[in-house]
Amino acid sequence: MPEGPEIRRAADSIEAAIRGKEITGVEFTLPHLKQWQQSLTGSKVIAVETRGKAMLTRFSNGLNLYTHNQLYGRWFCVDAGKMPDTRRQLRVAIHTHDRSALLYSASEIAVLTKSDVDSHPFLSRLGPDVLSAQTTAGILLQRLMDERFRRRQLATLLTNQSFIAGIGNYLRCEILFVCRLHPCMKPTQLSQQQLALLAESLLDVPRQSYASGGITHHLATAKTMMRHGATLEEARFRVFRREGKPCYRCGTRIIRQNSGGQPCYLCPQCQKNA
Numbered sequence: 001m002p003e004g005p006e007i008r009r010a011a012d013s014i015e016a017a018i019r020g021k022e023i024t025g026v027e028f029t030l031p032h033l034k035q036w037q038q039s040l041t042g043s044k045v046i047a048v049e050t051r052g053k054a055m056l057t058r059f060s061n062g063l064n065l066y067t068h069n070q071l072y073g074r075w076f077c078v079d080a081g082k083m084p085d086t087r088r089q090l091r092v093a094i095h096t097h098d099r100s101a102l103l104y105s106a107s108e109i110a111v112l113t114k115s116d117v118d119s120h121p122f123l124s125r126l127g128p129d130v131l132s133a134q135t136t137a138g139i140l141l142q143r144l145m146d147e148r149f150r151r152r153q154l155a156t157l158l159t160n161q162s163f164i165a166g167i168g169n170y171l172r173c174e175i176l177f178v179c180r181l182h183p184c185m186k187p188t189q190l191s192q193q194q195l196a197l198l199a200e201s202l203l204d205v206p207r208q209s210y211a212s213g214g215i216t217h218h219l220a221t222a223k224t225m226m227r228h229g230a231t232l233e234e235a236r237f238r239v240f241r242r243e244g245k246p247c248y249r250c251g252t253r254i255i256r257q258n259s260g261g262q263p264c265y266l267c268p269q270c271q272k273n274a
């Protein structure tokens with residue numbers, strides 16, 4: 001599933017393609033959404049916001065398009081009149097005179113008014129967004145020590161969207177490795193220093209991934225690896241999908257174990273269970 005950084009990059013490309021331009025047509029293929037086609041035509045997209053893994057496309061007439069890509073949803077931006085080469089099912093098309101933004105395969109789609117957004121069952125439960133400038137390490141440190149979260153295992157806490165919005169499995173594995181923490185540990189077991197490093201890494205790792213096109217590894221190292229022939233997939237992660245390969249810190253083989261219903265990749269030497 002795409003995580004916060006991937007959704008934000010999709011939002012950036014939609015903004016680059018259609019923001020501020022008059023909408024010449026909107027198509028919804030799901031029957032219950034067709035009623036909105038007329039009211040969105042003639043307005044403009046003023047912003048594409050992301051809230052964790054959800055996207056909120058804001059229109060100049062006050063309406064908002066809520067979309068959650070889940071596993072399969074994918075946005076394409078194309079020149080007007082062109083269609084992408086995909087066998088996926090079109091769900092939403094927003095056309096302007098020169099560019100179109102097209103959403104395929106997503107199933108969670110709704111058109112919302114301002115008050116619908118405020119009371120939306122998923123959006124209203126989201127924790128602070130990992131890429132938002134308003135989310136600080138101080139806020140996250142407080143949340144780690146909060147009664148609601150401090151006794152949860154990090155394996156499931158980090159991907160709990162009510163704790164922090166935008167972290168999925170690859171970010172979880174990479175953050176835990178950076179902080180040398182075992183996924184079964186809980187905030188109550190951590191020192192102040194470990195909590196502070198975790199709060200910072202919860203922001204730094206996703207933000208670097210967003211800025212670098214998905215690299216959570218040490219950036220200079222990843223770039224050197226790619227100059228020497230490694231693919232982006234081979235160079236981008238510290239532990240994720242590196243089962244059986246040597247830890248970049250200590251040489252121990254990376255293992256894969258089930259944690260919170262998802263495969264977690266970790267170094268058994270660097271990330272010991274306390």
Ligand SMILES: [Zn+2]
Pocket residue numbers: 247248249250251252267268269270271
């Ligand atoms: Zn190690």
